[in-house]
Amino acid sequence: MTFDPLSPEFAQTPFEHLSAMRATGKPYVHTNTLKRLVSVFSYADCEAVLQDHEKWSSDRGESVRKAGLGDAMILLFDDPPEHTRRRNAVKRQFMPAALAGMKAAIESRVANLLSKANGKVIDFVSEIAAPLTISTIGLMLSIEEDEIAKVREWTEKLARIDGVANFLHHPDDWMEQAGSATLNEMADFFSAKIKSHRSQRNDLLSVLLASELSRDEAVSMAKFILHAGNETTTNLLSQLLLLLIEHPDQYARLKIAPELASGAIDEALRLRGSFRETERVAKLDCELSGVKVRKGDTVVTWLASGNRDHSVFVEPDRFDIARQPNRHLSFARGIHTCLGNILAKSEAAAFVGALIQHHATLELVGDNAVRWSDNPLMSGVTKLDVRITLK
Numbered sequence: 001m002t003f004d005p006l007s008p009e010f011a012q013t014p015f016e017h018l019s020a021m022r023a024t025g026k027p028y029v030h031t032n033t034l035k036r037l038v039s040v041f042s043y044a045d046c047e048a049v050l051q052d053h054e055k056w057s058s059d060r061g062e063s064v065r066k067a068g069l070g071d072a073m074i075l076l077f078d079d080p081p082e083h084t085r086r087r088n089a090v091k092r093q094f095m096p097a098a099l100a101g102m103k104a105a106i107e108s109r110v111a112n113l114l115s116k117a118n119g120k121v122i123d124f125v126s127e128i129a130a131p132l133t134i135s136t137i138g139l140m141l142s143i144e145e146d147e148i149a150k151v152r153e154w155t156e157k158l159a160r161i162d163g164v165a166n167f168l169h170h171p172d173d174w175m176e177q178a179g180s181a182t183l184n185e186m187a188d189f190f191s192a193k194i195k196s197h198r199s200q201r202n203d204l205l206s207v208l209l210a211s212e213l214s215r216d217e218a219v220s221m222a223k224f225i226l227h228a229g230n231e232t233t234t235n236l237l238s239q240l241l242l243l244l245i246e247h248p249d250q251y252a253r254l255k256i257a258p259e260l261a262s263g264a265i266d267e268a269l270r271l272r273g274s275f276r277e278t279e280r281v282a283k284l285d286c287e288l289s290g291v292k293v294r295k296g297d298t299v300v301t302w303l304a305s306g307n308r309d310h311s312v313f314v315e316p317d318r319f320d321i322a323r324q325p326n327r328h329l330s331f332a333r334g335i336h337t338c339l340g341n342i343l344a345k346s347e348a349a350a351f352v353g354a355l356i357q358h359h360a361t362l363e364l365v366g367d368n369a370v371r372w373s374d375n376p377l378m379s380g381v382t383k384l385d386v387r388i389t390l391k
């Protein structure tokens, strides 16, 4: 059996392909790439790799640095002790106590966006999900309303380059695609912000400035956080809405039992989490479920596959907002567990809360209401034509 995540077939039916690979019971060695890639599909293999940073490095290596992505992926591509130092510098800002101060602002943005859209046909992605997400990160990073469109363009480009780069056959292809122009523009943008920033505010930019991180590190961190939080949360909001529309029984259940909102969000993350995969590099020769892995090999952990593993989840393809337990892998595991997971979930909670409060009616509009992203490594929609009617 061959497995090519960049093939049109995979793009058409990714979950079926992943399910077939998981059923083989073993990792898959990609033979057609410049570097040796080993894909793992079971929940146990994904979790074991992600949890063991002693054995598996997050440093994606020279090829990534050459493409300019190393700097853009500060933190995510770091190993301890650098990773610990940098994560410690910002982690407090992502904890519930710091985020509590943003709750009212997020809820008021959701209310505004929904009341503007009430009863009209809208593209949910560009008119609600993306503006809400960017303006929320904007609160942390001092991004103004009129800068949102530009910011969205940058993060869309980067999201595409990010994972796909690993599977391309020629480093040149992806160096070209790496869009260093985008990264430079982002660096200029944040350098200017940092220069003029008044640090009396308790936002992330102020925390970055007051931390022991260098100016360059602070700029890279701002770039990365913007990139990490934008497409991903936009996708979560869109997928959650789409799943509720596709499963009216589950939406009806949610309206009767609003305490299931958090379960609905986790279930959307499990079934359609943004990152279908992430990677690690072997620090030594070893074995993974019977397959030999050599030092330097890149192991691709298919989160989207682990999330539908029968041995962990009953009826894994079913959307069940009351699923318990639901230890999905969509925020990964271990020291790199998504730093923004509480923020992303609180945006989704504010959105679902407003739908329930207003007994909103949800409908897809038109024959081509949904346009799926062509990025094979991210689960997302680029257009979602809906009508949301509030009562």
Ligand code: HEM
Pocket: 075, 076, 077, 087, 137, 224, 225, 226, 228, 229, 230, 232, 233, 236, 273, 274, 275, 278, 279, 329, 330, 331, 332, 333, 335, 336, 337, 338, 339, 340, 341, 343, 344
């Ligand atoms: C639904 C939305 C989100 C999803 C599905 C998601 C997913 C992930 C995943 C899978 C990782 C780990 C990747 C790896 O270990 O290789 C990660 C890391 C990270 N995420 Fe998120 N993310 C989301 C939202 C956010 C938001 C809103 C922010 C910030 C505003 C954010 C900031 C980060 C950061 C800083 C890291 C790096 C952590 C580290 O390396 O220590 N994410 N995210």
